[in-house]
Amino acid sequence: MKLGISKKKNNYLFAPGQEIYFSSGSFGWETEDETVNICRSRILFIIGVFLFIYLVIVIRIFNVCLVDGIQLDREAFSYYRPKSDLVFPVHRANITDRNGIVIATNLPTVNLFTNPKKVSNAKLIARKLSEIFPTISYEDFLIKLTRKSSFVYLKRNISPHQQALVNSLGFPELEFQPSEIRVYPQKELFAHILGNTDIDNNGIAGLEKSLNDRLSSSTKDLRLTVDLGVQYAVREELLKAKEKYGAERATAVVMDINSSEIIALSSVPDYDLNKRGFKDKNIKFNFATLGVYEPGSVFKVFNTALGLDSGKIKITDSFDATKPLKMGRHLITDYRVPAKWLTVGETLIHSSNIASALMALKVGKQLQIKFLKNLGLFDRIDNLEIYEKGRPLHRSEKSWQDDTVATTAYGYGISVTPIHIITAFSSVLNGGIYTPPTLTFESNRKSKRVISSQTSMDMRKLLRDVVIYGSAKNANIDGYEVAGKTGTANKLEKGKYVKGKNMTSFVAAFPINDPKYALIVIIDSPKPSKETWGFTTSGWNAVPTGGKIISRIAPQLNVQPNYDLDTQKMNVFKSYTEKN
Amino acid sequence: MSNVKTAITILWFLFTIVIGSYYFVLTNDVQNLEKELAQINRDIENDIRDIHILEADWSELNNPERLKVLAGKYISLDFIKPEQIINYSALPLEGEVFENPTMFAKNTRGLRQLANSER
Numbered sequence A: 001m002k003l004g005i006s007k008k009k010n011n012y013l014f015a016p017g018q019e020i021y022f023s024s025g026s027f028g029w030e031t032e033d034e035t036v037n038i039c040r041s042r043i044l045f046i047i048g049v050f051l052f053i054y055l056v057i058v059i060r061i062f063n064v065c066l067v068d069g070i071q072l073d074r075e076a077f078s079y080y081r082p083k084s085d086l087v088f089p090v091h092r093a094n095i096t097d098r099n100g101i102v103i104a105t106n107l108p109t110v111n112l113f114t115n116p117k118k119v120s121n122a123k124l125i126a127r128k129l130s131e132i133f134p135t136i137s138y139e140d141f142l143i144k145l146t147r148k149s150s151f152v153y154l155k156r157n158i159s160p161h162q163q164a165l166v167n168s169l170g171f172p173e174l175e176f177q178p179s180e181i182r183v184y185p186q187k188e189l190f191a192h193i194l195g196n197t198d199i200d201n202n203g204i205a206g207l208e209k210s211l212n213d214r215l216s217s218s219t220k221d222l223r224l225t226v227d228l229g230v231q232y233a234v235r236e237e238l239l240k241a242k243e244k245y246g247a248e249r250a251t252a253v254v255m256d257i258n259s260s261e262i263i264a265l266s267s268v269p270d271y272d273l274n275k276r277g278f279k280d281k282n283i284k285f286n287f288a289t290l291g292v293y294e295p296g297s298v299f300k301v302f303n304t305a306l307g308l309d310s311g312k313i314k315i316t317d318s319f320d321a322t323k324p325l326k327m328g329r330h331l332i333t334d335y336r337v338p339a340k341w342l343t344v345g346e347t348l349i350h351s352s353n354i355a356s357a358l359m360a361l362k363v364g365k366q367l368q369i370k371f372l373k374n375l376g377l378f379d380r381i382d383n384l385e386i387y388e389k390g391r392p393l394h395r396s397e398k399s400w401q402d403d404t405v406a407t408t409a410y411g412y413g414i415s416v417t418p419i420h421i422i423t424a425f426s427s428v429l430n431g432g433i434y435t436p437p438t439l440t441f442e443s444n445r446k447s448k449r450v451i452s453s454q455t456s457m458d459m460r461k462l463l464r465d466v467v468i469y470g471s472a473k474n475a476n477i478d479g480y481e482v483a484g485k486t487g488t489a490n491k492l493e494k495g496k497y498v499k500g501k502n503m504t505s506f507v508a509a510f511p512i513n514d515p516k517y518a519l520i521v522i523i524d525s526p527k528p529s530k531e532t533w534g535f536t537t538s539g540w541n542a543v544p545t546g547g548k549i550i551s552r553i554a555p556q557l558n559v560q561p562n563y564d565l566d567t568q569k570m571n572v573f574k575s576y577t578e579k580n
Numbered sequence B: 001m002s003n004v005k006t007a008i009t010i011l012w013f014l015f016t017i018v019i020g021s022y023y024f025v026l027t028n029d030v031q032n033l034e035k036e037l038a039q040i041n042r043d044i045e046n047d048i049r050d051i052h053i054l055e056a057d058w059s060e061l062n063n064p065e066r067l068k069v070l071a072g073k074y075i076s077l078d079f080i081k082p083e084q085i086i087n088y089s090a091l092p093l094e095g096e097v098f099e100n101p102t103m104f105a106k107n108t109r110g111l112r113q114l115a116n117s118e119r
Helices: A032-076 A122-132 A138-145 A160-169 A206-210 A212-217 A228-244 A296-310 A344-350 A353-363 A365-374 A402-409 A418-429 A453-469 A542-556 A565-579 B002-061 B064-075 B101-106 B109-118
Strands: A102-114 A152-158 A175-183 A203-205 A249-256 A262-268 A318-320 A325-327 A330-332 A341-343 A483-493 A496-510 A517-524
Touching (some): A122 A138, A122 A160, A138 A152, A152 A160, A203 A206, A228 A517, A296 A353, A296 A453, A325 A402, A418 A453, A418 A496, A483 A542, A496 A542
Antiparallel strands (some): A496 A517
């Protein structure tokens, strides 16, 4: 019911039956029409508000789905980024041998850590963890869990199985952090070459240290020049030799004679790279590259090459070895050498100190120093990638007098490392080119000529005779023409020669008609035995060891033996009869 | 005129809806593809990690010491000796040595001498 009277505001007079509403918003009473209008506008307002809210929600949904969504999605999956550039599972490059077999690698692991301030039940957690990790005691875990710090490693580098076990305990305080561990699948085999890393995967020895930047900045495999099979054969023969001759140490290096790539390098005793905390420092000593020693008669190779190459000595020249040679304070004598005039060849075959000294004196100081420098025997081999490198010990040029010239001729008064000797030896026999040694295919090296090709050819012949007729007969391997030179020197300990202790060396190349590989074997302090007739000279220990190494590695290195057809057929026949 | 205007407005409205829907579907597809790509990448990374671990395992399995023991135990193989390397011309015909060694020896001087000395 609508009445005109009601349109008037603040009208207190109402018709009978008229509906009267109390309006809180106005001063007085309102009629029905006004109320409807107010309701209508309020409803419209509420609809508007809801529409606005819906609009906001729609816009937001649109925004979230289409605009932010892409960004959020990216963030959500950022753990797996980048998309175009896949993440390699580890951050340190593998090291492989020359055939691509992995010899050092990082494996992804996890570290178990916690915030001790958040640990609620330390005793229970410690007990459970000590059950999962039996090597760590309950007390140790408890100490860690109750430490007053906000971060503590409970166990580093745990296995996936252990991680699953820890997870199954259900303690939210125990957290995992991705990590890596350096693993050496071949254990001791490349111990002195590879070195080791610390717990944070930083190199602390060997190639791991010297090439730390290369290994940690790129995940591309670092391919070494060493051969796994050859390395194994060399190490096994060295272990046998060390045991057989009761030696303190045995070392060997196999080198590609033309490229100076190191094919094998081993020094025993050695150690398992996967284990830590060795107390015996001796086992970590890489004698092959760090062991500076007086090599003895193997130096006669360089002395003879120098003499022939200088033109001052002809291969037919003879030297008086009938009596000892007095040089100042030194009296140079020979050991089991016929007292007669010796030719250059006989000097090497009988390893005459006297004749070698006479040869060197004829050549002179200046040429000798220049030649030894050229062969790299005066300097540390900086080019070699390994961290542990020895610096040769020698007299200064000023104090290099005639007695030094004479003693250097047969390898006394100068100390070098085995790697120095084999590199210089290779350059004498490979045609006369010196190339610095290397362990990787990534090195930049410069070669240089040190002797003429003709001198090199002559040296091959002379050193072959040493193996056929001289002190290296035990290395005259059937099928391979080996050439080499022995060396036995008194061992120097704390500046004094130790009586009865020898450093024996054997340096060889094969096959000598076209040399492919060079080998050096050093036996440190071999003991006399019945088998060696009481001798401790090189011919009784280093040489047979070298011979065994050559006969094992030559077939592996694809060096064809020089048997004629008849012998080959006989070998087939013998092999058949042996089997039956 | 007003009808034309209305039609154009409706057309524009429909066009906007179509474009919007298409854009919505396309974006959704891209998101799904990105997720798929991320999953594929995760799978590849997992495979790379597995291969990486297997390479280490393979190296350990190829440890010469282990192979030596296994070869000695199961196939009686030993290290190759220099005399086992022969030229092609020294290779016997199939069964020549094993069935008739004398025939094989017949044309070989060294073997003939060996056979004579044994007689």
